[in-house]
Amino acid sequence: MLTDGFHPIPPGRVAAIVTHLRMDRPPAAPPAPELDLRHVPAPDPAWYRDLFTRVGAVDWLWFSRLRMSEAELRAILHDPDVEIRVLERDGRAEGLMELDFRTTGTCELAFFGLAPALQGQGLGRRMMQAALHHGFARGVPEMTVHTCTFDSPVALPFYMRSGFVPVRQEVEVVRDPRADGTLPPDAAPHIPRIG
Template identity: 35%
Template sequence: MKLLQTEVTQLVLHSLPKDPPPRPDIPRSLDVLKVRQIPLGYYRYLYTVGRAHHWTSRNLPDDALAREIHGPNTRLQVLYCDGGPAGWFELDAGRAPKETRLVHFAIMPEYRGLGLARHLLAHAIIAGFEEQPSALTVETNTLDHPAALPLYRKMGFRPVSRRLVSTPAYEE
C-alpha cells in the first residue's frame, strides 16, 4: 500500500453565521434533500468524488459501510441540480460530546464553478447545528480540492490545529 504525506487542518465553527450566502444565480432548480438509509451503491457513487483526493475511509465491505453510514449519528444530505446529484455532505452528530463533525463534503466535478459549494456548505452548517452542539468541526488536508480550506474559512470556520499524517493512496 502506497502512503501519501499530507497536512491536515482541523477547523471549528461555534455558531451559525448571521447571514447565509445567497442562492447561486444560475437558471437551474436546486434541492438539498435529507437521505435516510441511503442505498450502499448510491453512497459509493457519491463517494467516487473523493478518488482524486485519495478518500479511502469509506472503502469498506457492505456490513462495515452500512454500520458507518446508517448509524444513529450519521446525517446525509444530497444537493440535486435539475434533478441530478450535484454534491453531498455527511455529518456525524453526537459521536463526540457536544460536537458535530462534517465528515464529508463534496461537489461533483461536472457541477464545480457554479457557486454550489457555498450554497451546499450553508446547508451543511445549518444541519450541523440542528442538535445544538457547541461546535461544528471539519478536517481538510492538502490532498483535498484546493478550494476546500479557503471555502471553510470564508464560511466562518477557524483553524484550530494542523498535523502531518500519512494516508493511503487511493488504489482501484
C-alpha cells in the same frame, strides 16, 4: 513528535497535511438554506460509494470510505446520528453533505463536496449555508471539519471563509490507494506515486 527537517515516506505510501477546523457558534441569524438538499436516510453503501467516488476520489484522493467493508460503511450510514443530504441534478445526486453527530456536543462535517459538473457555479457556498443550518439545528455548541492536501486546494480557504477556524494540524501517512487498487492508477495525478 516529529522533529524539524525532512522525513522519508516509504515507497507505496503517501503523506498529507491534515488541518482540523472548528466553528464555535453559528453565523448570526442564519437564513433558511436556499438549496433544497434531499435527506437520504440509511443510504445503500453502493449508492453512497458511487457518489463519494465522483465527488472526491477521481480528482482528489478520497479513499477512506472505499476501503471500508460494506458492514462497516453500512453501520455509519445507517446510524441515526449520521445525516446524509445530497444536491441533485436531473434526478442524480451530484453533491454530498454528511453531518456526523455521533460525538456528544459536536457536529462533524464529515464529507462535503460537489461532483465536477456542478463546481464553479456558487453551489458550494449555498451548500455550506445548508450545512451550517442543519448542523447547528440540533443545538450543538460547535461544528468541526477537516481537510488535507489530498483534497482540493480550494477546500481549506473555503472553510475558513465560511467561518471555520484552524485549530490543529497532523501529518497522515497511508498506503497509496492507487497502488492497492482502491482507486485507479490515474486518480489524483497531482499527487505523485512513488514505488
